[in-house]
Amino acid sequence: MPDDTLWRRLKGWLARDPGGAVVTPPPRDPDAGAGRVAESLRNLLDDPGIPASIRHELAADFERIQQMLDKLERGELHVAVFGRVSTGKSALGNALLGRDAFSVGVLHGTTTTAEHATLDEARHDGLVLIDTPGINELDGEARERLAFEVAEVSDLVVFVCDGDLTREELDALKTLAATQRPVLLALNKSDRYGADEKGSLLTHLRLRVAGTVHADDVIAVAARPAERQVVEVDAEGHERIHRQAPAIDVAGLRERLLAIAAQEGKTLSAINAGLHAGRLTDQVSTRIAETRRVLAARLIRHYCIAKGVAVALNPIPVADLLAAAGLDAAMVVQLSRVYGLPLTRTESGRLVAVISAQLAALMGAIWGVQLVASALKGLSAGLSVVVTAAAQGALGWYATVLIGRAAEQYLIAGKSWGEAGAKRAVADIVASLDRDSILREAREEILKRLRTRST
Ligand SMILES: Nc1nc2c(ncn2[C@@H]2O[C@H](COP(=O)(O)OP(=O)(O)OP(=O)(O)O)[C@@H](O)[C@H]2O)c(=O)[nH]1
Ligand SMILES: [Mg+2]
Incomplete structure (x- = not known):
């Protein structure tokens, strides 16, 4: 590892x-x-x-x-x-x-x-x-x-x-x-x-x-002393001038x-x-972390589409979205492999349950009314069945993004929620994501797929 x-x-x-x-x-x-x-x-x-x-x-x-x-x-x-x-x-x-x-x-x-x-x-x-x-x-x-x-x-x-x-x-x-x-x-x-x-x-x-x-x-030091004029006087008193370099001194x-x-x-x-x-x-770990993040994002998106389309085809009550955890647990098993900390199916099911409980507690009040309103936002009156189904699928998608990102965070920290605990970590993730743009993208993507299926 x-x-x-x-x-x-x-x-x-x-x-x-x-x-x-x-x-x-x-x-x-x-x-x-x-x-x-x-x-x-x-x-x-x-x-x-x-x-x-x-x-x-x-x-x-x-x-x-x-x-x-x-x-x-x-x-x-x-x-x-x-x-x-x-x-x-x-x-x-x-x-x-x-x-x-x-x-x-x-x-x-x-x-x-x-x-x-x-x-x-x-x-x-x-x-x-x-x-x-x-x-x-x-x-x-x-x-x-x-x-x-x-x-x-x-x-x-x-x-x-x-x-x-x-x-x-x-x-x-x-x-x-x-x-x-x-x-x-x-x-x-x-x-x-x-x-x-x-x-x-x-x-x-x-x-x-x-x-x-x-x-x-x-x-x-004297690495290459310059030559100097040296005057020598011989026994007869004759002066002789010559050039001589002093000794190198680097000892x-x-x-x-x-x-x-x-x-x-x-x-x-x-x-x-x-x-x-x-x-x-450090460089290698940064690169590995980047590569993992890219892989994880791809994986989460893949599961978002799967869950979004499944919910759209089989609308379930909004409150049950978090409970429909089968796909999420499969996603977390795969995420744990990307991060080199493999979880068993049971462990990942337990992790999904912890995250879902935090999400439910966090969004209890808004999960129903406000979120549905967000999912439907921008859609005209007289909605077709397909469009409302896509809106509900988008909620399934959003729940999967939250669960995926929370699980990713837990894995990045070496299977830990850190000192502040799961509640804080999940709340931070919810706050950091742009809910409306995720829902918009999800709706478009699900509609595109539903149309392809029906043609
Ligand atoms: N008097 C004196 N001259 C020196 C000594 N060492 C080097 N020089 C002279 O300084 C000049 C530069 O020497 P280099 O060794 O080429 O200097 P350098 O720092 O490598 O120069 P660059 O490669 O051009 O940056 C030459 O003319 C050398 O002969 C020294 O100990 N005494
Ligand atoms: Mg030089």
Whole structure:
């Protein structure tokens, strides 16, 4: 059953905060947590209760969950570099990889799409690096979208800057942090600063991002230090000028990444995968609920026609309409199958009796006079037998709609009337339906069928 075990387990694992963001408390034992999420993902992928049509419709999402499961089983940690154009994101990716995996350029906008490469040196820790395009050219909304996309594919983000943060950079940093991924801030091009200048810039940055990035995670790097003129004086006192690039310095950042990967790698991947699965589970349940509602509406209509025509052909006193429960019980048996909570014929008969009793109590006063008046409304004097029969059939139809909808509600709530009880639930349904338009439609439909029968 799609609503039970896995779904409950997954949802239990993922607690929602009031703002709607999904927050997963990191499990104490990362491996156990990752194992639990992997199992949930596997169950979601294999859940026989998910109809093929819904699987097909959400194929891309299922594919993504499969990839995340593979990644989780391989124990990889995906790290994205994010930031303004030309801050040296690609250069930093290369420096961490120890090879030129990403193109680096003086021109703005060298990287135009997200690319990823495995961090060679850290392969045993399963770090995968993702390069992204710069955020300058984008307006606020597009920047936010990119941040979400990046967050979606990464477990951890290194935000790269090359000086103080602009307002846009700070906004983007906060957007990323709000997606629940850990964010590190790398101050790149630190070769351009003297030691004091670098120290005070770091202190300033730590203050600016306090509450968003931990002070230990604000780290200076030099991914591709610019060449400098170096003057060498030989033994004879001759000066020789040549250009030399200072050493790359990403050791602090690499160490921090590896430490995070070692400590929480699997937990972070698991959280990320869990978030995805939680969203997909919600989507799948929404789609299943929609499909069920459509099926249920079709089924109720089918029984409305059957009952409406039967009553029209065999007029019975209005007061007996609710008691003529045979067809309604058959309908409820079928509805219970649509909702995956099959009821026996006896159980559904009992449910129909409960609903009918509520309807009778609710409408005792109006059931007779007002309802008949409604059913006949709009019909001219000198009614033919067929027309009055159709009006009475319409009442049978209306009673079936009410019973069907009430039973549906009871099934949707997992065979329960909820805290307020059957009386309230039935009253709400009566109030929510447009009685006159249902009766009008019923009358027309029944008349059409009676005419077809008589010709
Ligand atoms: N001085 C100095 N320059 C650097 C450093 N890292 C990168 N650069 C230079 O910054 C420029 C941009 O580098 P990229 O790595 O292409 O920057 P990016 O952020 O990937 O740029 P886009 O892909 O265009 O957004 C290049 O000219 C690099 O040589 C550094 O540590 N020090
Ligand atoms: Mg780039």
